[in-house]
Amino acid sequence: MRKQTILTGAAALVLAAFLAACSGPAVETTPTATLSPTPAAESTAPALESTSASEPPEWGEQVFTQTYTAGDGTQVMEVRYTLPMVQNTDAFPAGAVINDWYKADGASRMESAEANYEQAVADYDVSKSAGFSFSPVTEEMSYEVVLSTDQVISIRRTWYINSGAAYPTVFQLGENFDPQTGIKLTFTDFFTDAQTVQERVVDAFMAKADLAAGGFTREEIAGAYQQEQFCLTSDGYTFWLQGNSLNAVHSPVEVTLPYDSLKDVSMYAAQ
Incomplete structure (x- = not known):
């Protein structure tokens, strides 16, 4: 943990990205899948009534991860976003739309991470010049399917950010999808x-x-x-x-x- 409050720029950028709408390049996606090129649109009023669905979704993950280093090889930031991925899209067609939404979300977060990386390098350089200890920024994201019925699929994500401050920053994110179409539902x-x-x-x-x-x-x-x-x-x-x-x-x-x-x-x- 950094002993001085120098590494504030990268954390501030991350917080700003959350409060606006995170955006961003996919560095590594695992496993690969054939997904449609655009994210699912957020619709208004898809039916929430119960209808007969295809087979239930089988969940896997798509991972976006990258380690960033300064010019001297010192690690300054590491991100790893583990996002949902429906594996049986042939039997659960709405899963392809859900996968596409998270693929776009993950790519957007990697773009934001690229911008934060520049700030992390600047903070590292200041810390090194001033003789202060330095800890790299770490971002991790995980998910949990908390409800899956023929009316709604509800997913909860935890986004953990450790920027060397006294306390890590933790966000909870929630998405709800129509299991018939894969469209993301809103309030x-x-x-x-x-x-x-x-x-x-x-x-x-x-x-x-x-x-x-x-x-x-x-x-x-x-x-x-x-x-x-x-x-x-x-x-x-x-x-x-x-x-x-x-x-x-x-x-x-x-x-x-x-x-x-x-x-x-x-x-x-x-x-």
């Missing part, structure tokens, strides 16, 4: 009243003991709430506040609202 495909959902989600966060102990106001929690960041599980809708979105809260905080608690404003009928 409005599930809910009819965004304001009511936000109020109930904020209520749930306000009731958490760790946040209550921090003395956070309702306005602060509402400001950290991200409407599109949620996933579906067997227990209900899971929402989270990202690490560092609230003062001195370094890891994501999550709440799960049972499906019944939002059924009056939800278009999704839990099975």
Whole structure:
């Protein structure tokens, strides 16, 4: 761990990329697959009703990874993004569209990593000149399929970034897909009243003991709430506040609202 807070530029670029929309070149993709050239579009209102699907998806992974070094050969950054990949696209055709979406996402992240690499080299050079210790930036991403039915496929990703600061930065990302078409679903495909959902989600966060102990106001929690960041599980809708979105809260905080608690404003009928 760096003893001085010099390596801040690369981390700032990563955070900015998350808050905007990450973009980027695929350096290594494993395993390879034949995917369509453009990502699935985010649609409005695909049907969430139950229909007979093809065979269930079989999940593998596509990996985007690269190690970056300075001119003297010192490692300054390493990234490894492990993203979902449906292996049986012949039996589950929507999987090709899902694969394509994550292929585009991974390529976009590699492009962002390339930009961050330049900042990491600059930080290394400053540290070396000043005689400070240096730790390379490390980024890792993993995924979990948290729900897979004939109505929705819900995937949760964890993005871990260690830039040598006192605490690593961790993001939780969520994507929900229509299993009939592979189209990525949005908040409005599930809910009819965004304001009511936000109020109930904020209520749930306000009731958490760790946040209550921090003395956070309702306005602060509402400001950290991200409407599109949620996933579906067997227990209900899971929402989270990202690490560092609230003062001195370094890891994501999550709440799960049972499906019944939002059924009056939800278009999704839990099975």
